Amino acid sequence: MLKVRALECRRGASLLMSDFNMSLEAGQLIHLQGANGTGKTSLLRIISGLSTQETGKVLWNDVDIRTAREDYSSNLIYIGHQPAIKDDLTVLENLTVSLKLNGVKVDIKRLEEALEVVGLARRKNLPARVLSQGQRRRLSLARLWLDQRPLWILDEPFNALDVQANKLLEERLDQHLVSSGMCILTSHHTPNIDKKLLTEVSLGL
Amino acid sequence: MKIAGILQALLWRDIKLAMRRQSDVVATLFFFVVAVSLFPLGIGSAPSLMHAIGPGVIWVAALLSSMLSLNRLFSSDYADGTLEQLLLVPMPLTLILAIKIFAHWIVAGLPLVILAPILGLQFDMGAKDIGILVLSLILGTPLLSLIGAIGAALILGMRGGGVLLAILVLPLYIPVLIFGAGAVTASVNGISPEGALSLIAAMLTLGVVFAPFAAAVALRISLE
Structure with a gap:
């Protein structure tokens, strides 16, 4: 509480x-x-x-x-104004790193499911710099489907x-x-x- | 186990990011080589002169090129918001910064160590002297990253931070330069470099223990 x-x-x-x-x-x-x-x-x-x-x-x-x-x-999960996404890493790499840094065990299947949910599955291997603002926001929110806090x-x-x-x-x-x-x-x-x-x-x- | 996993992920991330921006790494190395090579062109290349200035020139150039990349240590993470997330990683900030500094050394310091023998040859150094040069750089360049990280953390988010960083950090580099170049000069002149090398090793030990902690405090202040 x-x-x-x-x-x-x-x-x-x-x-x-x-x-x-x-x-x-x-x-x-x-x-x-x-x-x-x-x-x-x-x-x-x-x-x-x-x-x-x-x-x-x-x-x-x-x-x-x-x-x-x-x-x-x-x-705690804090998601601020800035989406905290590295432009030079791919969508999948960004998500993997943010989970690993928080000590979450990474299961590639669940990761792909979460990307599917937020609608980024087809872009998972693209560098994050090509994403639009809305897609960036979706990517930073994807953690909410994977990290139980x-x-x-x-x-x-x-x-x-x-x-x-x-x-x-x-x-x-x-x-x-x-x-x-x-x-x-x-x-x-x-x-x-x-x-x-x-x-x-x-x-x- | 969990801690090791987190630190490993951070190290992987920082090195991978540097590899995706190879131009930055290569530019720093190019600066190192060119800066060193300019001296014989400007001063002349008499062997006695080369022996006298070689160690100092290589060390000064290493110091400057290591400083060139310091700005990137935190500023890009700060700009895209990932630094905030690093502050919230459930682990002491000191440890996280120690890893970031280590990654900076691998990307910005280690290549200098690897290139140094070639530049040593340019100054007509013998095999033994080159060995001492490499050893002094192996001990000294991590110290440059460690000291520089404190400065980089302090100036984070300031306008015109680059110049300020140089003013802040260069004076602190002086002891490293004196004993680093001193060790090689001693070896070139046939004196034992052991004393100078031991002093750098001692400074490095102190740096490894205290610099990440100081940088963590500085970073928290900058991000308030």
Whole structure:
């Protein structure tokens, strides 16, 4: 279970949030909302442990994520604004490397199935530089079908995706939540999933 | 076992990426060869002169060409977001950077070591002196990658980082240069190079232990 307690976050001189509290339980999805510049990405980066806050704490199962960084990272999938794809590696190589770096056993058949699901199977041996923005996004999301981790932190995952991929991701989110996963995401439209699982959180002072 | 797998995947990735961008690797090597070859053309090629400047020239050129490729150590990973993912790999950042630095040495340092004997011949060095040259570079070039990584981590994401990197890193290279070139000069003059070589080996040991840690701290600061 993830808890955010009395968080204060600044970017330069401006105060983005103060005394911000939030908790995320198994089977729950938090949809962060807010206008541009209200600190959605900053908050996600703090929660994932990439940035540090001014004050306050982020707790994973009641342990501060700073003190148990490695244990926390192994429970977490963070997909940021940038798709984290190497242009010089092929689609398949990109996926293999990102899984291996996270200690996931790579089974080539499952990998190809996942690429099939996200619609990149025919391009698996092409260098990633030829992919379009939407295809890049699909490739970085493919990890969600292969890596079983309880907490997903997704920054604008629906960006650049077409209608069909949108639906695909929503289905995957649903599956994840039903099998008591957790997710926190930012998005400009409300994800179309079971309303009981969805919590809206608005940012902006 | 899991840790070894992760580190192996990272090493494979970095070397593979360098191999897909061979022009960068070759350009650095070309710079090394040309820079060294310019000196006899400019200064003249009297044998006594060659013996005097040879070790220093080869070492300075090795140092500069190793620095040329430092920029790439983190900047491309930073630009495409893979560096963020590396920070989230469930493993100490120090270990991850140690592997990245090792990969940098294989791509940017080891080829210099391999090319050095040919350049040594250009300066009329004997077989024994060339042996010492190679040995000093084997011990010294990893140190260049280790020290350089700290600088590269510090300047990440800054504008005009390239020049700043040189200003930051070159002074730190001075001890490596002094003892590296010193070992070869000693050997050319018939003095035992053992002292200088032992000192570089000692510095390398210190570097292997502390530099990845320092680079990890610097990287976390840069990525805040």
